[in-house]
Amino acid sequence: GENVEQHPSTLSVQEGDSAVIKCTYSDSASNYFPWYKQELGKRPQLIIDIRSNVGEKKDQRIAVTLNKTAKHFSLHITETQPEDSAVYFCAASKWGGKLIFGQGTELSVKP
Amino acid sequence: EAQVTQNPRYLITVTGKKLTVTCSQNMNHEYMSWYRQDPGLGLRQIYYSMNVEVTDKGDVPEGYKVSRKEKRNFPLILESPSPNQTSLYFCASRDTGGSYEQYFGPGTRLTVT
Numbered sequence: 001g002e003n004v005e006q007h008p009s010t011l012s013v014q015e016g017d018s019a020v021i022k023c024t025y026s027d028s029a030s031n032y033f034p035w036y037k038q039e040l041g042k043r044p045q046l047i048i049d050i051r052s053n054v055g056e057k058k059d060q061r062i063a064v065t066l067n068k069t070a071k072h073f074s075l076h077i078t079e080t081q082p083e084d085s086a087v088y089f090c091a092a093s094k095w096g097g098k099l100i101f102g103q104g105t106e107l108s109v110k111p
Numbered sequence: 112e113a114q115v116t117q118n119p120r121y122l123i124t125v126t127g128k129k130l131t132v133t134c135s136q137n138m139n140h141e142y143m144s145w146y147r148q149d150p151g152l153g154l155r156q157i158y159y160s161m162n163v164e165v166t167d168k169g170d171v172p173e174g175y176k177v178s179r180k181e182k183r184n185f186p187l188i189l190e191s192p193s194p195n196q197t198s199l200y201f202c203a204s205r206d207t208g209g210s211y212e213q214y215f216g217p218g219t220r221l222t223v224t
Contacts, residue, residue, distance in 0.1 A: 009151075032211045034211070042218075043215040043216060043218055044154070046212050049211065051211075089153055093211065095211070096205060096211030096213075098156045098169060098170075099146075099154070099156065099213060101153035103151055
């Protein structure tokens, strides 16, 4: 069935470094790929998303890239800050319907 | 303020005692959905609704029921809860227009003993 694999499960970086989280999806019909940030005890919140007609999207320090041929997409965070520490989830969807989530990446940014 | 609300936020109950978790949104969204979150598994969809009186199963519907009698409300019903339904539950909604963004409620942490 539909599946999204996310790596790594944990990631520790020094403040100011970059962080990259990668996801692979199985359903080639997926056309919407959001990334959510979830702080401890809080709800998931959308930080950036991309649709399949675009290869890259950037919003300040956050960027997402999509390779449709390889069926993978990545989140890039530059100049990381301690407040970026959280669990990040990728997801895939067809036309904004059911979100198939990855397993999550716990990002720790050390001051 | 545009929001999705859930109640209760925390619930401890016993096996077999029927319970309902409410979800309400004030954004006039057609699409509503329930997810459960378990460690190492991410979030998985339980049920969803495209509009009033239209509901369908997600990936893990066993042991759950839903109803959509009004556009703003989408309650999740556990008729006979079991310990494997101990989880963190999120309701979400989105408009069926151009934006695909789903807005999540604050979550309900359920423990079934």
